[in-house]
Amino acid sequence: MKTLIIVIHPHMETSVINKRWIEELNKFPEKYTVHELYQAYPDEKIDIKKEQELIESYDKIIFQFPFYWFSSPPLLKKWFDEVLLYGWAYGSKSGFKVGEKKIALAISTGIDDEGFSASGKYKYTMKELTRPFELTFEYIKADYREPFIYFGLEQNPSLEWVERSVPMYLDFIDKL
Template sequence: MKLMVIAAHPNLNHSRANRALARELKNHTDIHFRDLYQEYPNWSIDVEKEQQLLLQYDRIVFQFPFYWYSCPPLLKKWFDDVLTFGWAFGPGGDHLKGKEFLVATTTGGTEGGYRSGGDNWFTISELLRPIQRTLMRCNGTYLPAFITYNADKGSDEYLEQEAKKYAEHIQASMRVLVH
């Protein structure tokens, strides 16, 4: 399985949690890791390049910090620019059929805060539904997300453990993830 991770953190070098996840992936030479903010500092996304990259991989992982119950703005722009009508969905929009998509996100909140009636009122799965639906509308298979809670308060050891779990999760077979 060919796997690409698209990281979208406005300041990856200053993020303890997302940087730990990215650092762990460097130990896996079969994972293609990209930093969207580094590649597009002027926010001018090369749509054709991005679409061609999507065609080359079986599984695409979107790694980002959970911002105001969503993804960072450059990733939202990426979705809007790259996943176009006639290419990703609609008539002739079947280029992503059979692709697997997965979200990996970090949040400063606790797992208990992301439950029905918790601090955030909804589960993280419910809050990720717009991204899930977008990817499913593009004929992709949406796999269970990987979430790192307490990202801002976690010790270095905790983040290293999460990073190892992350690498295992994104490489696991669909049968294992969708049990």
């Protein structure tokens, strides 16, 4: 079955790595469906029913975004609040429509992985900083997997560094 990639990037026109990942994913429409939230909802008015039907249609879902103020861009939080509703995503016998679906994050960061450590610039690991996502997906009984995190774009802004990530990302998705 195809994998749904939900992309959350508020400034895709200036993106380097997320834009490149989308370009590569779009080469394989038989394997991946790319759904860009900021493109689909420029006014941020989310079609809840459409999003829920989309989620129900896939067994593997990736949320792809740049690490943004130690979390995700704001539209993803809004998406969680509006789409993962009681009675659909959790909380009743008819809920848990996301349950058992394989879900993971694909995150691009500017600094290297050492910056995200107890002794690093930001004092916390990515595991610690992404724990709210993990808890969210556990709460709705999804099969949450370890995230794909590509570090160091600010220190290595070269095309070579970006291209290095592409096969790694596709391999991650395919093994999900």
